[in-house]
Amino acid sequence: MAFFGYNDAKTLVGVDVAIYDYILTHETNIPLMHVRDLATGAHVSNSSVMRFVQKMGYSSFPEFRIAFHKQSLEASPDLESGVQLLTAETFPSTLQRDLDTVAHRILDANNVIFTGTGSSANVAEYASRLTSTLGVNSFPVTDPYYPLIPQLKQTTKNVLITLSVSGQAAEVLGMLRQFQNDPTVTLISITGHRDSPIAKLSTTVLTYHTAERRIHGHYDLTSQLPAMTIVEALARTIRRQAQLPHH
Template structure:
């Protein structure tokens, strides 16, 4: 039996759910409550509490309390602060200045392209959508073999922002090499590796420090939170500069 692992939630009645939610919301107090205390807190009857206890597999209320207390303690044993994902020291000291410079270039661009693969590609789609919402001509490219050079061959004043945690992805580097000598496209990167080819190949690099995490050799579980943080910061600054320009 496991309260938090109870799988048949769909079989619980509305009254049962009231008891269930109260227990979840008062997990530290429940092991010290009596049946009538729990019933009063959940605004149900004593018999409703006991029907719920039996329904989830316990023969008595004391048995439930002992099991629940142990289960709850095991659940909270981790000492990791799971929300302490990002701090200011993840970014370079001059990151705000770089963000302002990139936003200024984007402000006058005819086309803003966000380029990435995998999880970075998903963030590229998010960034492009947000930029479009701000009124900028933006698109996301997730396919490294997309004919981007051909599409932009007759376009000028482009900003190509590449997202890559490692900054070493071969397919991305090969695509960016086509734009190295382009006078019409400014290359920008958002990457976790300031020494990487992708960071070095462009005019500006928005960088951060993150520990790369992989499982089963191929599956990348590296946090993308710093990247999203930079994307949101960039879009916020873009909006601020756009609003300031409209007021002048």
């Protein structure tokens, strides 16, 4: 996507080029990122990112993110608006029943871990923050080689929730297999493929239907909106089951 227009892009120099190139190759992640995430990914400073954002005509990073996401949706040839990503066919009729089951397990758990890689890692971090706000002892693991077994060694009620559109992420799958016969860990997945390897390892699968999109063979443009919708529905279900007040 030629964001900002070609005439603006060709005038960029120095660190701005690195930031611009990173944005173009991580389009689906940008709406979920913070300034420090973009700075780390592009190997520049936070202040360099903010100067870049201001050069592009935006007063803040959130304003930039919203504008970028809007243009991404408008540039998609088969979508008239982002609303079309969610239809009656996106989620199965059993979703709320499964959400109730997962919410119950979460409220009964000592630890809740959300994990994923790529753009799913951003959703995992969001899910962890959202459920932590509800009083759940939750944390994200976005490194599939993180030493999770020692951390859970002295605990008995753990819920490990994996986010993966394809349900086939090899590194994540390797981590999950370490827990598949562990009675202290309940495996749950949020995935676009109910018959995937990750889903088959899970006790409960929160599933959805979405078209996977890639460019240049490996850059993933698949929408994370269905997964985000499930995460937010799960948070509402947790709040209802815990009878937390609405404000």
